[in-house]
Amino acid sequence: MAFVDLKGVSLTYRLGKETTEALADATFAIDKGRFAAVVGPSGCGKSTIMKLISGLLPATSGEVWVNGARVMAPIKGVGMAFQNPTLMPWRTTLANVLLPMEVVEPHKQRFRGNRAEYAGRAMKLLGTVGLADFAAKYPWQLSGGMQQRSNLCRALIHEPELLMLDEPFGALDAFTREELWGVMQSLWLDRRFTGVLVTHDLREAVYLSDTVHVMSRRPGRVVMSTEIDLPRPRTLAATFEPRFVDIVHELRDRIQQEHVA
Amino acid sequence: MSDGWRREALRLAMPWLAVALLLVVWEAACVVFDVPEILLPRPTRVFAVFVARFDILLMFCWQTLWTTLIGFVIAIAGGMLLGLAIGASPFVYSGLYPLLIAFNAIPKVALVPILMIWIGVGAVPAVITAFVICFFPIVVNVATGLATIEPEMRDVLRSLGASRYEILTKVGIPRAMPYLFASLKVAITLAFIGSVISETVGGNRGVGFLMLSAGARNDAPTTFAGLFAIAIMGVLMYAVCAFAEKRMTRWAFRGELVS
Numbered sequence: 001m002a003f004v005d006l007k008g009v010s011l012t013y014r015l016g017k018e019t020t021e022a023l024a025d026a027t028f029a030i031d032k033g034r035f036a037a038v039v040g041p042s043g044c045g046k047s048t049i050m051k052l053i054s055g056l057l058p059a060t061s062g063e064v065w066v067n068g069a070r071v072m073a074p075i076k077g078v079g080m081a082f083q084n085p086t087l088m089p090w091r092t093t094l095a096n097v098l099l100p101m102e103v104v105e106p107h108k109q110r111f112r113g114n115r116a117e118y119a120g121r122a123m124k125l126l127g128t129v130g131l132a133d134f135a136a137k138y139p140w141q142l143s144g145g146m147q148q149r150s151n152l153c154r155a156l157i158h159e160p161e162l163l164m165l166d167e168p169f170g171a172l173d174a175f176t177r178e179e180l181w182g183v184m185q186s187l188w189l190d191r192r193f194t195g196v197l198v199t200h201d202l203r204e205a206v207y208l209s210d211t212v213h214v215m216s217r218r219p220g221r222v223v224m225s226t227e228i229d230l231p232r233p234r235t236l237a238a239t240f241e242p243r244f245v246d247i248v249h250e251l252r253d254r255i256q257q258e259h260v261a
Numbered sequence: 262m263s264d265g266w267r268r269e270a271l272r273l274a275m276p277w278l279a280v281a282l283l284l285v286v287w288e289a290a291c292v293v294f295d296v297p298e299i300l301l302p303r304p305t306r307v308f309a310v311f312v313a314r315f316d317i318l319l320m321f322c323w324q325t326l327w328t329t330l331i332g333f334v335i336a337i338a339g340g341m342l343l344g345l346a347i348g349a350s351p352f353v354y355s356g357l358y359p360l361l362i363a364f365n366a367i368p369k370v371a372l373v374p375i376l377m378i379w380i381g382v383g384a385v386p387a388v389i390t391a392f393v394i395c396f397f398p399i400v401v402n403v404a405t406g407l408a409t410i411e412p413e414m415r416d417v418l419r420s421l422g423a424s425r426y427e428i429l430t431k432v433g434i435p436r437a438m439p440y441l442f443a444s445l446k447v448a449i450t451l452a453f454i455g456s457v458i459s460e461t462v463g464g465n466r467g468v469g470f471l472m473l474s475a476g477a478r479n480d481a482p483t484t485f486a487g488l489f490a491i492a493i494m495g496v497l498m499y500a501v502c503a504f505a506e507k508r509m510t511r512w513a514f515r516g517e518l519v520s
Contacts, residue, residue, distance in 0.1 A: 054420045076422030086413045089512045090435045099431065103423045138512060154417075164420070 002029035009062035024219035035195035037205035040215030079155035087139035094135040145176035332391025344403025394455035395448035402444035406437030439513035442506035
């Protein structure tokens with residue numbers, strides 16, 4: 001059985017008398033340890049999917065299953081990273097990364113007594129994204145790319161089985177973004193969590209994912225799912241090779257149809 | 262000496278220069294227009310009275326200061342609790358907010374005679390008036406700090422499985438701190454107004470009482486000495502609050518630190 005399973009999920013936002021159908025019949029599944037991307041025209045309900053899977057929003061109809069259990073309320077211990085790093089300005093980078101340890105069981109119980117051990121773990125993780133020297137700095141003393149790296153560390157420190165990424169590299173410049181794709185890929189190769197990435201950057205989606213799901217325009221449905229069977233680890237150079245470019249073009253053409261229709 | 266250093270020195274001297282200028286203009290105006298002392302005493306006269314009656318001023322200032330501070334501290338404690346409750350729960354908000362606004366609209370001077378009937382003359386009405394007058398801005402600011410948390414920050418914690426209590430302690434309270442400290446600067450000056458009003462309407466001690474009784478004797482210099490004393494205490498306590506704000510919520514002043 002798939003780790004994440006969406007069966008005919010729809011969602012209608014209600015604001016007073018006005019209703020907006022954000023999502024209509026989203027159906028797809030992600031196997032455990034796989035990395036999937038959701039792409040589509042803007043406003044197609046991509047971010048809504050993230051909130052539905054993590055249980056932050058209840059579905060209007062259809063079923064969301066994660067790890068064999070139906071999602072009815074916020075599910076616990078998911079790693080999440082948004083476009084906005086949402087680091088807490090009153091905490092140092094290290095303390096920000098350690099935040100999940102203060103909340104997620106079983107670490108919560110052990111955290112007070114074993115602070116040094118946990119700090120060591122966080123330092124190691126910060127080291128793998130090249131931030132070891134910035135642990136004592138506050139988020140507002142870091143660059144945008146560094147903030148987003150710390151954000152990824154915070155999302156991963158408690159070793160979640162599910163990592164949800166909502167355009168986490170969207171606000172970064174092109175060089176930093178591509179560099180962080182590499183960081184993300186090596187973190188995934190290392191830990192093999194189940195990943196869901198929402199993005200409008202097709203190269204990013206193809207570079208990072210095993211499967212790319214294309215959504216229709218609002219109200220969103222999944223209109224195409226493409227397996228990306230390129231060998232890993234993928235390099236930035238590989239993103240300019242014909243096979244990679246062909247896949248990106250195929251995805252772009254499909255999304256283009258949604259704009260024209 | 263570099264130009265930057267001189268500018269910095271000038272910047273630090275500016276408040277003193279402004280005060281000195283005000284006093285000089287005041288003094289000169291009194292002399293030039295021959296203002297009678299009972300209307301407006303000259304600053305030098307006020308200063309002379311200040312020195313001559315320093316011990317009695319000090320005693321009454323101390324009375325005003327401690328009643329103000331007790332009212333202020335109670336308002337911080339109560340204001341934080343109520344502010345957190347209002348900011349965290351829509352039900353408490355919709356239930357209590359109109360009541361709070363109604364209460365805040367009542368002129369606090371009108372409360373003092375009622376307090377006199379209930380409690381009698383003394384320090385307690387001054388404490389209560391100080392509390393009542395500075396309670397509202399603290400509540401509103403703390404509630405605002407809580408209500409304006411970024412939804413994404415809340416989502417991050419919710420998806421980790423944090424309880425409402427954990428969201429409150431990990432995000433809500435630290436986030437509300439700069440708002441709390443900003444409100445304290447307003448609240449402390451209001452608290453002085455509250456206690457002095459109470460002393461003026463019906464007190465037997467404190468600077469307010471001193472000013473009222475001096476006024477009754479047509480002793481304008483003493484009344485003005487009382488005014489000066491309140492102003493000095495107000496500025497000092499404001500400075501204490503501003504200092505505490507900088508120390509406790511350093512991160513909220515990030516702009517100044519980075520540059």
